[in-house]
Amino acid sequence: MNAPDPHRLRRPAENDFPTAFARALTSQGRTLEWLRSRLADRGTPVSLATLSYWRSGRSRPERLASLDALDQIESLLRLEPGHLRNRLGPSRRVGPDGASAPIPDIAAMHADSIGDALRRLGFGDGWGMIDLSTHVVLRIDADRALRRVSTRTLWRCQHDRADALPLIYVPSDPDETVPTIGLVRGGTVEQILSDTPNMLAARIAADRPVRWGEEIVVEHELEFPGVSDDCYEHHVVRRMQEVLIWVQFDPARLPASADVYWHDADDGSRIEPVDITGLTTLHHRRRGFGPGSLGIRWRW
Structure with a gap:
């Protein structure tokens, strides 16, 4: 045995x-x-x-x-x-990536409100694009607080025409302040729902409409009020070419230890320690990954 x-x-x-x-x-x-x-x-x-x-x-x-x-x-x-x-098991926090196709399992408890927000944003029948790869960058300040999350995603049009994408963020804690949208590249914020408590729901218009098979890159930043944090997890609803999480720390306050973890149907759940000696950043990259989740957690 x-x-x-x-x-x-x-x-x-x-x-x-x-x-x-x-x-x-x-x-x-x-x-x-x-x-x-x-x-x-x-x-x-x-x-x-x-x-x-x-x-x-x-x-x-x-x-x-x-x-x-x-x-x-x-x-x-x-x-x-x-x-x-x-x-508790592994963290179930949802990263602020734009929602795509099925709602991730972690958000299932908010499925009705998310579905309603998507319909009101004009995505009742989907949005005609799939995400191929995603890079997420987190910035942690000297107070150990999350200040900004930048998400850059490569999208491919799967319909005759597509011109916009949804951005949905639901805090895992009802006391958590909903972030605000900062810079957007590759598109513009066309609509933000103002009456969705404990949820950020927005429509991002692409720079121009795209056709079947065309690919575009859209990047958005979320600004957070600064709450002490020690983990980040990204959920993937389909197999993706690449998912990268990069956590940047203030050099004045670095973590004492860290590990990366992931879960998918093929490999189960795994965790591996990371040697952070001399590092001011941490990253976790998976290629050909999904559906599943991956994350980084650190200890001060």
């Missing part, structure tokens, strides 16, 4: 964390309002809406502040350290 591969990860059941969280609350006879109040007293505030999302499985702890709060929750609910955290 072959020894198990230490780099392979178990993917927990989708409801593993929320079920354990709900059971812990019930067994201790505690309410979410009680928990919210105690977390605030301990200096790790979490809104009632976020706690409700965690319990129902609509979202889960992802950012450093949320994970710190999760440690306090385990203590408050008299659980063994790691009882809840170990049930």
Whole structure:
């Protein structure tokens, strides 16, 4: 019998964390309002809406502040350290890439609102282009905060004519501020929906209409208010030629360690440590990849 591969990860059941969280609350006879109040007293505030999302499985702890709060929750609910955290599995955060074809599984819980936004933007029947390759660049400042994400995507027209693309961003945490659109290259922002809470939904018009088989490159930047971050994950809904994630750190504040991870149907889930000695940036590239997800996470 072959020894198990230490780099392979178990993917927990989708409801593993929320079920354990709900059971812990019930067994201790505690309410979410009680928990919210105690977390605030301990200096790790979490809104009632976020706690409700965690319990129902609509979202889960992802950012450093949320994970710190999760440690306090385990203590408050008299659980063994790691009882809840170990049930989170790999990050499920959605990168701010323009939505394409099927909505990624991570966004399935927002499928109705995303579908409605796409219809209102004029994409009810799709948009006639597929993404071939994507390069994502993240900029982390000296306060360990994410400030900007630039996404450059190569698109190919698959219909007789196409002239626009959607940009959808849904925060994984309802308390997270929705980013704003910065520079756009290869196109212009034609429409932004102003009445979609907790979602950025926009229509980007290509520089000119494209025909079957033509390829274009569109780049957009998202500006973030600056929230401490320690991971990024990109989801791919079809096989792509290349996906590249590049994280740029401020030289004054570099991570202590990092690893890359990915999951697809062929290779399962894997994680590999990265030697970051002397580096101010990290990258993760996969070729001929998808459908699946890949990411980078780092520790300060």
